[in-house]
Amino acid sequence: MKAFGGIVKLTIRHALRSRVFLLLLALLLLAIAVIPGTVDSSGAADFIKVMLFYGLWSVSAILILSSVWLGCFIMTSDLEKNLLHLVVVKPVRRSVIWMGKWTGVLLLHLLLLALAGGAVYGIVRYRVAGRDFSEKDRAMIRDEVLVGRRAFLPGKMDIDAQAQKMMEEKIRRLRAKGSPVDTTTPGALDTMYKEIRTQAEALAGEVPYGARRSWVYEGIPLSMADRNLSLRYRCYVEQVSTDKQRMTRLLWEVGVPQITKEASAGKSSVFEKDRPAYEMYLLRLSDRPVQLLTGQFHELLLRPEWKLLTPDGKIMVVVCNADPEKKALYFQESDGPKLMVAACSFGENYLRALLMIAIGLLVSSGLGCAFGGMMSMPTAVFVSMSYFAAGWIAVFMTGRSYLSGLADDIGLIVGKIMLYAVVPMSTFDVTDFLSQGELIEWSRIGSTVFFALILRALPLFFLGIWVYGRRELGLAGRK
Amino acid sequence: MATDQRAVVAEAVGLCKEFRDFWGRPKARAVNEVDFTVRQGEVVGLLGPNGSGKSTTVKLLLGLLYPTGGKVTVFGRSPRAVETKREIGYLPEETSLYQYLTAEETLDFFGSLFSLSPADRRSRISQLLEMVGLAHARNRRVGEFSKGMARRIGLAQAMINDPAFLILDEPTSGLDPLGCREVKDLILTLKKRGKTVLITSHLLSDMEDVCDRVIILYGGRVRASGNLNELLTVGSETRITTPALGPEAIKRLMTLLRGELKGETFSVDHPRRSLEEFFLDVIAAARRDSVETSGASGDGRIARYLSGEEETSPDAEKVLAALTREPESPAESAPASIAEDAADGEKERQQERALEALTSEVLPDAPDAGRVPEPAADAAKEAELADANAKLQDLLGGADRK
Numbered sequence: 001m002k003a004f005g006g007i008v009k010l011t012i013r014h015a016l017r018s019r020v021f022l023l024l025l026a027l028l029l030l031a032i033a034v035i036p037g038t039v040d041s042s043g044a045a046d047f048i049k050v051m052l053f054y055g056l057w058s059v060s061a062i063l064i065l066s067s068v069w070l071g072c073f074i075m076t077s078d079l080e081k082n083l084l085h086l087v088v089v090k091p092v093r094r095s096v097i098w099m100g101k102w103t104g105v106l107l108l109h110l111l112l113l114a115l116a117g118g119a120v121y122g123i124v125r126y127r128v129a130g131r132d133f134s135e136k137d138r139a140m141i142r143d144e145v146l147v148g149r150r151a152f153l154p155g156k157m158d159i160d161a162q163a164q165k166m167m168e169e170k171i172r173r174l175r176a177k178g179s180p181v182d183t184t185t186p187g188a189l190d191t192m193y194k195e196i197r198t199q200a201e202a203l204a205g206e207v208p209y210g211a212r213r214s215w216v217y218e219g220i221p222l223s224m225a226d227r228n229l230s231l232r233y234r235c236y237v238e239q240v241s242t243d244k245q246r247m248t249r250l251l252w253e254v255g256v257p258q259i260t261k262e263a264s265a266g267k268s269s270v271f272e273k274d275r276p277a278y279e280m281y282l283l284r285l286s287d288r289p290v291q292l293l294t295g296q297f298h299e300l301l302l303r304p305e306w307k308l309l310t311p312d313g314k315i316m317v318v319v320c321n322a323d324p325e326k327k328a329l330y331f332q333e334s335d336g337p338k339l340m341v342a343a344c345s346f347g348e349n350y351l352r353a354l355l356m357i358a359i360g361l362l363v364s365s366g367l368g369c370a371f372g373g374m375m376s377m378p379t380a381v382f383v384s385m386s387y388f389a390a391g392w393i394a395v396f397m398t399g400r401s402y403l404s405g406l407a408d409d410i411g412l413i414v415g416k417i418m419l420y421a422v423v424p425m426s427t428f429d430v431t432d433f434l435s436q437g438e439l440i441e442w443s444r445i446g447s448t449v450f451f452a453l454i455l456r457a458l459p460l461f462f463l464g465i466w467v468y469g470r471r472e473l474g475l476a477g478r479k
Numbered sequence: 480m481a482t483d484q485r486a487v488v489a490e491a492v493g494l495c496k497e498f499r500d501f502w503g504r505p506k507a508r509a510v511n512e513v514d515f516t517v518r519q520g521e522v523v524g525l526l527g528p529n530g531s532g533k534s535t536t537v538k539l540l541l542g543l544l545y546p547t548g549g550k551v552t553v554f555g556r557s558p559r560a561v562e563t564k565r566e567i568g569y570l571p572e573e574t575s576l577y578q579y580l581t582a583e584e585t586l587d588f589f590g591s592l593f594s595l596s597p598a599d600r601r602s603r604i605s606q607l608l609e610m611v612g613l614a615h616a617r618n619r620r621v622g623e624f625s626k627g628m629a630r631r632i633g634l635a636q637a638m639i640n641d642p643a644f645l646i647l648d649e650p651t652s653g654l655d656p657l658g659c660r661e662v663k664d665l666i667l668t669l670k671k672r673g674k675t676v677l678i679t680s681h682l683l684s685d686m687e688d689v690c691d692r693v694i695i696l697y698g699g700r701v702r703a704s705g706n707l708n709e710l711l712t713v714g715s716e717t718r719i720t721t722p723a724l725g726p727e728a729i730k731r732l733m734t735l736l737r738g739e740l741k742g743e744t745f746s747v748d749h750p751r752r753s754l755e756e757f758f759l760d761v762i763a764a765a766r767r768d769s770v771e772t773s774g775a776s777g778d779g780r781i782a783r784y785l786s787g788e789e790e791t792s793p794d795a796e797k798v799l800a801a802l803t804r805e806p807e808s809p810a811e812s813a814p815a816s817i818a819e820d821a822a823d824g825e826k827e828r829q830q831e832r833a834l835e836a837l838t839s840e841v842l843p844d845a846p847d848a849g850r851v852p853e854p855a856a857d858a859a860k861e862a863e864l865a866d867a868n869a870k871l872q873d874l875l876g877g878a879d880r881k
Contacts, residue, residue, distance in 0.1 A: 006591030010577065017579035082575040086636065089541045090592035091565040474535075474543030475498070 003092040004100045011074055011104025021108060024066050028116040031058035032123065044137035046296075048124060048145050053435035055120040059113065060357045064364045064425060067109045068388075071368020072380040074101050075468075080376065084473055094469040102369040102461075109361045117354045121347075144299055148349030148439040149230065149340035152315075154215035156333070157204045163197040170196065205240075205333065207319060209326040212253075214318040217339045224341050225309045229302040231317055232436070233337035236330045237294040245295030248323045252290070252300055254308050255280040255316030278310055282318060289322035294329070297436075302339075315339060343439045352440040353430050359448055360428030363457045370464025373471070391424030423452045485518040488554060488644050488675045489540055495548030496535050496699075509535040511699035512549070517644075517677055522670050524686040525679040527696035533679040534572060536696070537648055540677070541569055553644065565593065568642030572649045572679075574633035578622030582613055582632055585621055589636040600639075606782035607635040610665070612658075626653040634662065641784055645669060645676045651685050660759055663689050669785065684753075687711070720750060 015021045035058050036051040075098075078084040087097060128141055170192075174181050182188040207213040237248045257278040283306070292298055302308055308315050317337070321329045331337065367387060371380040397415025427448055430440050496510040510532045517523050527533050538544040539551050542558035556563045576585055583604055590600035608614045611631035616624070621632060630653040637645060647666075651659040659682075666676050666689045680686050686693060687707065694704040703710070724732065729747060736745055 002594045003592045006588050010580075010588055013584070014577070014579060082571065082573060083577060085541075085543055085571055086569070086575070086589070087592065088543065089564055089567060089569045090589065090640075091561045091594075092592050093561060472543070472545055474538035474541075 003090075004096050004103075007087075007092075007097055007100025008104045008107065011101050012108055014074065015070065015104070015108050020066075020070065021112070024062070024112055025115060028059055028062055028112060029119060031055075031062060032116060032119055044133045045140045045144050048128060048141050049435040051127065052120070052124055052145065053431050055123070056117070056353065056357075056434065057429070057431040059116040059120065060360065060429065060431065063109050063113055063116070063357070064360055064428075067105060067361050067365035068368040068384045069381060070108070071102065071105050071365045071370075072372035072377065072384060074105055075369050075372030076375070076377040076380055079473060088473055095465050098369060098373055098465045098468050102366055105365045105369065106362060109365060110358060113354060113357060113361065117350075117357075121350055143230070143437075144232075145435065145437045146346035147342050147437045148344035148346060148352075149437050150343040150439045150441070151232075151336075152217045152220055152339040152341075153336060154217055154339075159197065159200050159204060162204065163193065163200040166200055167193055167196045202330070205331045207235075207321045207329045207331065209321050209323055209328060212318050212320050213331070214255075214316060215337060217315045217317075218313060220309060220313045220315060220339070222309065222311075222313060225307070226304045227341050228304060229308075229315070230340045231300040231302060231337050232297060232340055233300070233331065234297045234335040235294055235319075236332075237323060237325075238327045240330050240332060242295050245293065247291055248294050248327075248329065249289035249291050250329065251288075251320040251322055252285045253282040253318040253320065254285060254302065254306065255310075255318070256283045256306065256308060257281075257310040259311070280310075280316060289320070297335075299340075338438075340438065346437075349434060349437075349440055352442075352445065353434040356428050356430045356440060356445060356448065359445070359453060360425065363423055363428070363453055364425070366457060366461045366464075370460050373464050373468035387422055388425055390418055391422040392426070394418035394422060395424045395426055421456065423456045427452050483518055485520060487516055488519050488521075489515075489517040489552070489677065491515050491536070491539070491549065491551045493549030494536070494539060494546055494551050496532075496539060496544060497547045509699050510539065510546075513696070513699070513701055515694050515701060515704065517675060519643075519675055520670065520673045521692060522666060522676045522678065522690050524690035524693040525677060525696065526683070526686060526693050527679075531696040532699040533696055534648060535699075537646055537677070537679060540646060541567070565640070566643040568637035568640060568645040570633050570637040570645075570647045570650055572652070574626075574629045574653075576621045576629055576632060576636075579620060581618050581620055582608060582624075583617040585632055586635055586639055590639045593640040595639070603639055603782070603784060606784060607638065610661075610782040610785070611635045612661075627655060627658060630654055631658065634665075638782070638785055643674060645674060647676065647678045649680050650678060651680065651682055656759060659685060665785070672785075723749065 032055045036054045078087070084097075088094060124146075128138060128146065133141070171181050231252075235248075235250070237246060238244070258281055260277045260279055285300070302315075302317075317339075319329075319331075323329060367384055368380075371383045371387075374380070375383060394415045397411045398419060430444075433440050491513050494510055494513040495508065497508045498506045500506050509530075513532070513536060525533050525536060535544060539546055540553060540558055542564075551558060553563050554566055558564075577588070580588065586604040586607060587600050590603065595603070604617075605614070608617050611634055613628060613631055613635075616628065621629060624632065634647075634650065637647070645666075647662075650662050650666075654662060663685060666678070669676060670689075670691075676689075678686065678690065690707055692704070692706050693710065695702050733747065736747075
């Protein structure tokens with residue numbers, strides 16, 4: 001234990017005295033102070049969101065990259081300068097040396113994270129408490145940003161089934177007209193399907209002028225019936241693009257359940273037949289359509305006294321397009337709309353975000369040490385960066401909503417295989433959640449620890465320790 | 480010839496090390512079928528020109544390289560075993576230290592690797608810094624040190640654990656003659672305590688001063704090995720060393736030698752002191768005059784825990800000192816300065832008279848009788864020392880001191 005402590009202390013001293021620590025701290029504080037100021041924001045809440053998002057994102061990005069670099073550097077420099085010869089001939093296991101160096105790098109970065117994270121938190125609190133905002137702005141920031149809200153997403157539409165249905169319809173129509181349908185040329189049907197699927201995707205989020213679009217949220221705990229709910233949404237007018245967005249009008253309605261049959265007395269409501277039956281009635285939230293700017297997030301408050309939660313834990317919302325220029329509105333699947341309910345304080349949510357970044361640092365510093373213990377300096381950093389790139393590519397390859405042809409199929413398989421081995425760094429990025437006031441669930445943190453750290457990163461760490469323990473160090477330091 | 484009963488500390492049997500390239504193709508065979516044994520209490524020198532396999536052999540002994548053939552053991556175990564390393568001290572050829580640590584922090588770090596308690600570390604660090612003459616630089620960063628000072632810290636770290644087996648790769652490289660002398664004294668002290676030392680060096684005179692035995696490598700193979708006395712004694716020649724002789728005495732001696740040697744060539748001249756001896760005398764004189772220096776300034780004392788002093792009481796020390804004190808020889812009692820020597824005419828005349836008496840009585844019958852030290856006196860002193868040691872071992876469990 002004394003040897004382990006000695007190596008940890010040595011690693012920290014190295015970073016402190018070689019001014020790496022001060023350099024990183026200065027870089028972090030600069031990023032916190034400068035980057036949020038370079039990004040446009042509209043409105044008070046948006047300003048704080050931008051400050052939170054870019055502040056914490058830049059902190060996590062800088063720390064993750066520096067932890068990889070320092071991990072590689074600490075492991076390789078000792079070896080290349082023949083310093084390790086003096087250490088490994090002492091009665092200390094190489095695994096202890098590896099662990100000591102890793103712990104040193106990690107502790108240093110955790111300290112930097114605490115300092116930089118504290119700075120971001122302090123700046124945000126200071127700005128919110130300052131005189132720049134009205135009381136209304138502050139209330140909005142408090143309700144939408146400085147809070148940890150649990151999010152519920154609507155049930156997903158089966159785009160492929162919808163596209164298949166549309167394609168069959170089109171072929172039947174063409175044949176009815178007597179037009180030829182090419183079913184023999186390779187790729188002809190696939191090309192047609194691709195076009196139709198794109199249309200189906202657009203249609204899934206499209207709300208034509210005067211039309212209604214509904215979303216149903218399921219699995220909402222009945223215990224939340226007495227809490228304020230927020231519907232967070234963003235829509236686009238005419239086209240899904242951040243450019244050329246303007247003011248529009250829309251009308252929101254909510255489904256209010258009316259009980260038609262009470263549940264049998266004394267019976268559990270676990271079984272569907274024992275649950276009370278209900279019918280849904282639509283209730284307008286305003287007499288006239290509300291005006292809003294498209295391309296930005298908005299929130300709609302759903303009050304508990306409206307009793308919107310059904311006995312089976314569902315909530316339904318409906319939007320009606322009342323655009324003054326009679327153009328279609330578009331809702332993207334990634335934007336929800338999300339139904340949100342406050343679950344914890346901002347401080348707690350912020351700590352959860354820092355915890356996720358800390359887990360990311362644990363993984364990234366370990367990767368740096370693992371590769372640094374196996375290879376020499378530029379190679380180790382290059383391989384570490386390639387690992388991150390592989391994670392990013394794997395997420396991209398497996399995240400595609402539509403596959404066209406063999407290349408995409410192979411890409412999907414390769415991406416899935418890669419995800420078994422690599423940990424994408426995006427796994428640890430929760431700054432978007434935090435800045436949107438969305439709760440970072442313990443289940444998410446737990447699953448990250450299990451799948452990213454234990455299942456994927458730890459085997460690589462063990463491999464690194466194993467290679468480091470068997471490496472012929474006298475050979476590496478040979479001149 | 481009697482078999483050496485001392486325990487084997489390090490042993491290589493058919494040891495081979497072949498370096499290979501990235502594709503596993505052989506590049507060079509640095510060590511080839513090397514066999515040797517190092518026994519407890521020995522000071523063994525590993526000699527050889529550059530590329531002879533010395534450093535590779537040392538790295539194999541330390542577990543930094545793995546053999547491609549044969550076997551190497553240290554204390555009967557693999558050199559890679561943690562338990563083996565507990566007993567080893569190592570000074571590498573190039574002293575690479577953590578530049579950002581101070582001298583004290585450097586030793587503290589290496590002490591912590593041996594799981595020494597903080598109190599032990601503090602005590603040993605102070606003694607070691609005193610020993611290597613860097614007590615005044617304990618809070619200076621090692622990166623600011625000269626090569627010689629770094630070498631001294633390297634030496635100190637090698638002994639932080641009071642090792643049973645010390646491996647020194649070019650230990651005097653980068654050290655001034657004073658430092659070299661101190662290192663050699665240290666090695667001899669460690670030897671007296673029963674420690675085993677393996678040294679590699681290009682400085683053959685240093686090796687000659689301290690080694691019991693040498694192993695000479697060339698091309699990765701052992702070319703010669705054995706006891707230094709056996710290897711270096713030229714049995715076919717005789718050397719007589721006396722105080723300076725007058726012209727008359729030399730004339731008579733020449734006549735005598737011509738008669739004895741019957742036409743064979745021989746020479747008679749004044750012996751020279753080595754430059755090292757002269758240098759050490761000059762420095763000793765400067766120290767007596769309290770001249771300051773910013774470099775290493777050790778007093779030549781060995782760390783107490785290394786010399787075994789920590790285990791002896793002051794009274795026992797006095798007894799030991801009295802028992803182990805060498806009888807004062809004319810050379811030791813002589814003044815430090817050469818100039819003083821030259822001015823001493825009376826002494827020269829006394830020496831001349833002594834030589835005359837010696838050549839007239841001893842030379843014709845016993846040409847080797849003047850060799851110093853006399854074997855009989857040596858044996859008596861050894862017996863006396865062994866007796867004192869035995870008594871002290873019983874009393875204190877300590878060791879003799881220099």
